[in-house]
Amino acid sequence: MIVVVGTGAAALGAVWKLSQQGVPPAEILLLEKSRALGGRLASRWLGKEAHPTPYSKRFDHGAPYFSLPPELQACLHAHQLRHHFKTLPLPVVKLDVQGRITDETSTHITTEELYYCDGGNNAFFKDAFAGYSIRFDFKASHLREANGTLWIGDGSEEIAAAKVILTMPAPQAMELLRTLEPTTQLTLPINSLSEVRYQKALVLLCAMSRKTFEAAPVFKDFFAAESANGKCEIALICRERLKRLPEAFEDEEPFTVRMSPEFSGQHYDADESTVIERIRAHLCAAFGIDVKLLYANVKKWRYALCENPQVVSQSSHILKLAGDYVSNVSGGAAEKAGTVGAAFMSGCRAAEL
Missing domain, CATH: 3.50.50.60 (FAD/NAD(P)-binding domain)
Known part of the structure; x- marks a missing residue:
């Protein structure tokens, strides 16, 4: 064995x-x-008490998208798993130095072809x-x-x-x-x-209303937004709605928000309500509006990214x-x-x- x-x-x-x-x-x-x-790629669920809809409470809080090296592509084809992966339907854009999403940042941050798991990471690992x-x-x-x-x-x-x-x-x-x-x-x-040294990460699983999102004075045709220079408190914002059946989300716009190693290290042991409010403040800056969260939950990664x-x-x-x-x-x-x-x-x- x-x-x-x-x-x-x-x-x-x-x-x-x-x-x-x-x-x-x-x-x-x-x-x-x-x-x-799935390990650090696993999907996570918010409790039913937070939100009862079976689809929209599921979030990919690890890597929301990634490149596929040739060896992994061969594995996917050999096991008839390639259908789980789709190229990003919208670009990955940059957050500016103030952590804002603007029209000027609406360009791909990488020339690599990037993929996501259609329906979420867990469905892929179950098949794999x-x-x-x-x-x-x-x-x-x-x-x-x-x-x-x-x-x-x-x-x-x-x-x-x-x-x-x-x-x-x-x-x-x-x-x-x-x-x-x-x-x-x-x-x-x-x-x-x-x-071996690792960076910590705090990840917020949350949602705002679709009406609030549509009213935000920012570029909206993006799959995710990343910190371009590593200096923003927000490292990544990913739109979970685009990974699953849109009708499952009704009037919600759900996000996975990963914070910078610096922010995560400073607030790792803080109580959840404090962390949520501080991340919400950064989301307000990113979207240029007062973001009111329909629900929110913080996940902690002690070993998020290997540095060396x-x-x-x-x-x-x-x-x-x-x-x-x-x-x-x-x-x-x-x-x-x-x-x-x-x-x-x-x-x-x-x-x-």
Whole structure:
């Protein structure tokens, strides 16, 4: 049995590479600590008490859009998953230095072709991992080695594995690796992992009325707006309405709003109502109106973006690491840190038999 810990982009790369090498789904087990697929790409729901509409309360609060490297495109075509991805229907625009959306900023910020998951990220991951055994709510807490076999446990049971691929963020992987007995013959890259640094992120899932949005004196034909220079308190505003059936939103204009690393670090431990009000003030500046939110919820990313990917020693054939923090050491062109493509490719490399 090969065990893959996590169900995000790196896990998808690992499963894809294993399938290419002839490993059947029956010999692969995915362990997921939460109840949803996708890792940091997972969709999140607002509670029914906040808003009862089944479609509009679902938000992609990780990467709302991304490029697709050739290897990922091959995976999508091979597994008939390409239909989940569509090119952005409207441009990604810039927020000016004051964090405002204006006509002058209505240009693409990148020449790359960008894609989003039609209907949201979760629908894609459900299809991508269909046919594989997945254990949800499995919070891996320890590893041990015995006679060339790895055992991974959650405190109540252990699972034997011929190979384990860890795809969680570096601090969580390091915590798990430290549970291995000191006498183990495995070479553990603890030092490399301890050097990895992450940016925090606060993400607001919210909606204003369509009437309010239409009245805003700003350029409106955009899919998302990003901080062009990294100096805005808002890093990204994405229109979730454009990803799903418009009629599901009725009179709402829902947004995912990701704040800058600086803002997120300063307000990470603040109470939710304070964070919502401070983000709302920045939205008022961005749209040039008094934004009244119909509902709002703050999500926290402690490990949002890896700042300094590391070359990680992977000498053990039974324990591998994957994620956007693992540098490309295969000799090819390195992927941009923190991207879906980087995570996917690291999973592919970790799964090489």
